[in-house]
Structures are given as structure tokens and as C-alpha cells.
Amino acid sequence: MFINKLNIFEIEDLKKEVLNCRKCILSQNRTNVVFGEGNLQARIMCIGEGPGYDEDIQGRPFVGKSGQLLDKILKASGFDRNTNIYIANIVKCRPPNNRTPLPEERNQCLPYLHKQIELIDPIIIILLGATALNGLIDEKLKISQVRGQWINWNNRWVMPTYHPAALLRNPSLKKEAWEDFKKVIDKYRELVNPKHHSPHY
Secondary structure, three states, X not given: OOOOHHHHHHHHHHHHHHHOOOOOHHHHOOOOOOOOEEOOOOOEEEEEOOOOHHHHHHOOOOOOHHHHHHHHHHHHOXXXXXXXXXXXXXXXXXXXXXXXXXXXXXXXXXXXHHHHHHHHOOOEEEEEOHHHHHHHXXXXXXXXXXXXXXXXXXXXXXXXXXXXXXXXXXXXXXXHHHHHHHHHHHHHHHHOOOOOOOOOO
């Protein structure tokens, strides 16, 4: 399915609304709102926790060390954020000192994310870390217990996996995360492009 011009206008309107949002305290100290980035026709959407220092400065998601690792993983999978992927976060403004977003902050921002998902209409969603999993699916779930398992959510295939920051802190988790991404590659070949090429799988 391809995004139509109406959806593009809707996304631009949504972006304008988010850029002016003052619904929670995170708006008070932000440098930039981080709305999202990628192909508006992407079949895969990656969802993280929220902006860090680099993201807040640049106004783009996943551009720091975590983002560089994510790009490497996507490249190994045969994906990139300009072609197959759209990237967003649970919250659009950086929490102080990169702390985990509070439930009230998350709840104020989630309608924006739900609208993004509706408009971009991905078939596959990759949840990067516990905050994304708890915010979008169920706050009681633990990422260590459900990662690598497909979740059916609103007629979409959802794959929870570790946040790239966790892989930087604990490189031993990289093997498990790659297994999760291989499942995404398999599902993408099944649902989108049977000839999709991954240089490493």
C-alpha cells in the first residue's frame, strides 16, 4: 500500500502540531522536538524511547551512538531509514538527563505516535527497548521475556527487541538482538518482498 497525498498533508499537519506541543514538562527544556524520520511509505517502523542529547540538538531520531549502531544493524539486515524504515519514539522531547519518560509524559505523547502509525501504516513494527514495549503494548511486559516473540497488535506484526543503548552497555546481547532482526527479515520477505537481500542473512 502506498501513502497518498492526503496522508502526506496529514503528516505535515501532525508534525506542525507536535512541534508546538506544550502538553508536558518535557517541552520546557527541549532544544528541538524529534518528530520522526524515514520513508513515509515504509513497511517497517522502528520505535524507540525518546530523544537523547544528540537527537535533541539535531531534531532527528537515533543520530547518537545508539543510532549509529541501529543503522549498522539495519544495514546488515538490508534496510535503511531512507528506503524501508520510518523511525519514531514514544516521546518526542528529551527527558532530563536521558531518564526514562514518566507515565504522564508518555501518555501525553502517545496519541501523536498512534497517529503516525495510522498514517504511515507499517506492516511490521520493531520496538526498541522496554519503554517502547511498555508504552505501546503493555506496561507489565518485560523486554527480556518477550523479545524475539511476534506480537499481533492492531493487525500489525510487532517485534520487541533490545534498545541499541542496551547493546552498547552489554555487547553480549547483540547476538540475541540479531536473532530478532533475522525474524524481521524473514517476515519482510514473507509479507513484502520475497527477494529482499540482506548481506548477512
